[in-house]
Amino acid sequence: xxxxxxxxxxxxxxxxxxxxxxxxxxxxxxxxxxxxxxxxxxxxxxxxxxxxxxxxxxxxxxxxxxxxxxxxxxxxxxxxxxxxxxxxxxxxxxxxxxxxxxxxxxxxxxxxxxxxxxxxxxxxxxxxxxxxxxxxxxxxxxxxxxxxxxxxxxxxxxxxxxxxxxxxxxxxxxxxxxxxxxxxxxxxxxxxxxxxxxxxxxxxxxxxxxxxxxxxxxxxxxxxxxxxxxxxxxxxxxxxxxxxxxxxxxxxxxxxxxxxxxxxxxxxxxxxxxxxxxxxxxxxxxxxxxxxxxxxxxxxxxxxxxxxxxxxxxxxxxxxxxxxxxxxxxxxxxxxx
Numbered sequence: 001x002x003x004x005x006x007x008x009x010x011x012x013x014x015x016x017x018x019x020x021x022x023x024x025x026x027x028x029x030x031x032x033x034x035x036x037x038x039x040x041x042x043x044x045x046x047x048x049x050x051x052x053x054x055x056x057x058x059x060x061x062x063x064x065x066x067x068x069x070x071x072x073x074x075x076x077x078x079x080x081x082x083x084x085x086x087x088x089x090x091x092x093x094x095x096x097x098x099x100x101x102x103x104x105x106x107x108x109x110x111x112x113x114x115x116x117x118x119x120x121x122x123x124x125x126x127x128x129x130x131x132x133x134x135x136x137x138x139x140x141x142x143x144x145x146x147x148x149x150x151x152x153x154x155x156x157x158x159x160x161x162x163x164x165x166x167x168x169x170x171x172x173x174x175x176x177x178x179x180x181x182x183x184x185x186x187x188x189x190x191x192x193x194x195x196x197x198x199x200x201x202x203x204x205x206x207x208x209x210x211x212x213x214x215x216x217x218x219x220x221x222x223x224x225x226x227x228x229x230x231x232x233x234x235x236x237x238x239x240x241x242x243x244x245x246x247x248x249x250x251x252x253x254x255x256x257x258x259x260x261x262x263x264x265x266x267x268x269x270x271x272x273x274x275x276x277x278x279x280x281x282x283x284x285x286x287x288x289x290x291x292x293x294x295x296x297x298x299x300x301x302x303x304x305x306x307x308x309x310x311x312x313x314x315x316x317x318x319x320x321x322x323x324x325x326x327x328x329x330x331x332x333x334x335x336x337x
Contacts, residue, residue, distance in 0.1 A: 030065040036074035043221035048272035072198035085141035087248035110180040145265040152235035157211025162232035183312035220283040
């Protein structure tokens with residue numbers, strides 16, 4: 001009888017532990033991350049978002065579950081930034097150009113003809129200059145993890161090839177809602193129309209605007225070839241994306257969780273940059289096959305554009321950014337030498 005009672009007690013104890021374990025497993029819920037982005041799911045942005053979600057789940061043993069929302073389904077870049085600041089959304093990737101209303105210094109990346117190639121851009125963005133700029137976001141309710149590549153921007157329109165500066169005269173050109181872009185294209189003679197990216201395809205389709213400017217990968221993934229005839233390769237601005245986290249949400253994470261999220265973001269950055277650069281040449285060929293007329297703008301004309309756009313740089317400098325521009329130029333000179 002004594003042995004029977006002991007056995008029943010042990011079985012009862014194991015049953016209690018098992019039930020407790022089942023309850024704990026049932027109670028465990030992974031941290032949900034709503035990650036919004038502007039481009040289509042099949043874009044380089046979408047592929048990188050998928051990589052980030054998978055890497056983070058693997059790195060944390062499924063402690064994090066990232067749900068991606070493409071095609072601006074959570075709103076435009078500024079709307080998602082505000083959602084992060086308010087704590088209504090956890091993460092996003094946006095153009096740095098849309099951050100100028102929060103930290104005006106980010107307009108430095110929109111200055112024309114700053115970077116000569118991707119290597120220079122990587123060194124500045126990942127180095128002390130880019131990280132110092134990133135750090136300024138925290139007081140505004142945002143945490144910048146890494147920069148992804150959008151790429152060198154080029155012009156498209158439905159009117160005519162742009163082979164020289166004068167060809168931009170009178171073209172209604174959609175630009176980002178950013179003072180540097182507006183001033184730059186006004187100096188080129190275009191009618192600069194600030195407009196959210198989420199509204200762009202419809203605006204091109206209806207003739208509200210004649211053209212736009214974006215990297216070739218974005219032109220392909222957004223199907224602008226359906227509503228644009230001419231593509232002029234100007235590479236007038238190197239455009240980065242930035243992966244942002246809500247500071248309200250970030251502050252609730254443990255040190256290990258923050259470390260894992262940062263590591264996954266860096267891994268996704270390396271994947272995204274390689275993917276974007278590998279895809280750019282294929283995207284250009286695809287656009288030609290779809291009937292876009294592509295022309296390369298001559299070096300002579302690019303020099304004219306750079307000289308003409310100096311006013312936009314001077315205006316940005318005069319708005320309290322002289323030291324910032326000097327710092328950028330100093331960092332570029334050190335790297336080039």
